[in-house]
Amino acid sequence: MTVVEEPGSGTRWLDTDELAAWMPFCALLLTLPSALDGQLQRDADLTLFGYLVLARLSEAPRRTLRMSELAQMANGSLSRLSHAVARLERHGWVLRATCPSDGRFTIATLTDAGHEKLTAAAPGHVAAVRDLVLDAVGADELAVLGKLAVTILEGAGTSVGEPGCPG
Amino acid sequence: MTVVEEPGSGTRWLDTDELAAWMPFCALLLTLPSALDGQLQRDADLTLFGYLVLARLSEAPRRTLRMSELAQMANGSLSRLSHAVARLERHGWVLRATCPSDGRFTIATLTDAGHEKLTAAAPGHVAAVRDLVLDAVGADELAVLGKLAVTILEGAGTSVGEPGCPG
DNA sequence: TCGCAACACTTGAGGCGTCAACTGACTTGG
DNA sequence: CCAAGTCAGTTGACGCCTCAAGTGTTGCGA
Numbered sequence A, B: 001m002t003v004v005e006e007p008g009s010g011t012r013w014l015d016t017d018e019l020a021a022w023m024p025f026c027a028l029l030l031t032l033p034s035a036l037d038g039q040l041q042r043d044a045d046l047t048l049f050g051y052l053v054l055a056r057l058s059e060a061p062r063r064t065l066r067m068s069e070l071a072q073m074a075n076g077s078l079s080r081l082s083h084a085v086a087r088l089e090r091h092g093w094v095l096r097a098t099c100p101s102d103g104r105f106t107i108a109t110l111t112d113a114g115h116e117k118l119t120a121a122a123p124g125h126v127a128a129v130r131d132l133v134l135d136a137v138g139a140d141e142l143a144v145l146g147k148l149a150v151t152i153l154e155g156a157g158t159s160v161g162e163p164g165c166p167g
Numbered sequence C: 001t002c003g004c005a006a007c008a009c010t011t012g013a014g015g016c017g018t019c020a021a022c023t024g025a026c027t028t029g030g
Numbered sequence D: 001c002c003a004a005g006t007c008a009g010t011t012g013a014c015g016c017c018t019c020a021a022g023t024g025t026t027g028c029g030a
Helices: A016-044 A048-059 A067-073 A078-090 A112-132 A139-155 B016-044 B048-059 B067-073 B078-090 B112-132 B139-155
Strands: A064-066 A094-098 A106-110 B064-066 B094-098 B106-110
Touching: A016 A048, A016 A112, A016 B016, A016 B048, A016 B139, A048 A064, A048 A067, A048 A078, A048 A094, A048 A106, A048 A112, A048 B016, A064 A067, A067 A078, A067 A106, A078 A094, A106 A112, A112 B139, A139 B016, A139 B139, B016 B048, B016 B112, B048 B064, B048 B067, B048 B078, B048 B094, B048 B106, B048 B112, B064 B067, B067 B078, B067 B106, B078 B094, B106 B112
Parallel strands: none
Antiparallel strands: A064 A106, A094 A106, B064 B106, B094 B106
16 A cells, blocks of 8 residues: 555545555556656657657747747756756757846747757657556546546646747 | 657657657656655655655564565566665665574564554645645546556556565 | 846855665575 | 676766755834
8 A cells, every 4th residue: 555544534545446546656657767767768869858848849830939938838847858958959949038028038949950869769758658658548547647637737836848939 | 758759760660649648747757756755754764765764664464564565566676775764874774684494584673662653644645645646547547547557557567566475 | 337146156065865885694495 | 718898886076955054134013
């Protein structure tokens, strides 16, 4: 059990059904990101987060986004993004510049080299996602999984993030 | 999209339905562990992984497990566990000893202080799990989520891990 | 127009995890 | 028995993330 059974306290502990669902899901949470990260690290010297950063930029108009928007869309904190983009910039995959219209913003742009890097890394990553997740569950179950994820994210106040309109 | 649309290559890219499920689920994978870790870190100065280590030990006979068993049951690598247990040991929550019957094994034991630590941390953690996950989904959906997690874990060759019989 | 708060980041320190190399303990084959 | 191999675990270096404290910019009220 993920949790101790302690009678008499005020906490409502997990019942059998909840444990039966939570334990494997918790295992998944600890396991899957490492697996995805590992594949990208081995085959492309990229983090999953770094990959998402490149991917989000590649879909944005002019391949450009504000750091704060990018952070949300890649599901990370601004600090984490700042560090990650610094690394990506070091490799020449991303460029940063101060936004001309508002000096507080920083806009990040995917370079051509960055786009090449992304397209080179994508097949392996997609294969891993298929292999580890998509192939294991049917189409109907996959839809349920997506809905559940959205529900949980909404409950936690996290948005799934659609592109905004960068300067 | 998590993935670039590249026509003409050999890779089978994610279609709309797959993306609609994968994107939020991926967001969840990047988001939930941090949230759970954060609560434990703030309120109990514990990692989620460290919490699981304590929890698994607390349920084991004689509160004792071999490191390798414990690693599996807590969903981590042996190296990760070694570092984690070293930290827990520094706090006096766990003890390590060489197994008398086979000197290769190390057995980890939860101390009384460790058990107190666990019972002190548990209510907050359970509350977070309820708050972030269980409360957001209904009982039926939760069961589905559990089944999906098991399916994915099995596909990846990971076991959800039942206790073994430590020496 | 000055000061101050809010905002958007950046930076550095410290903690955790991974990987690869290592140690020490059993096992097995000659 | 001894050498080589395997197994369980540890260690250290390095990379990434978080947190808190910083920088520089803009807006706003007096």
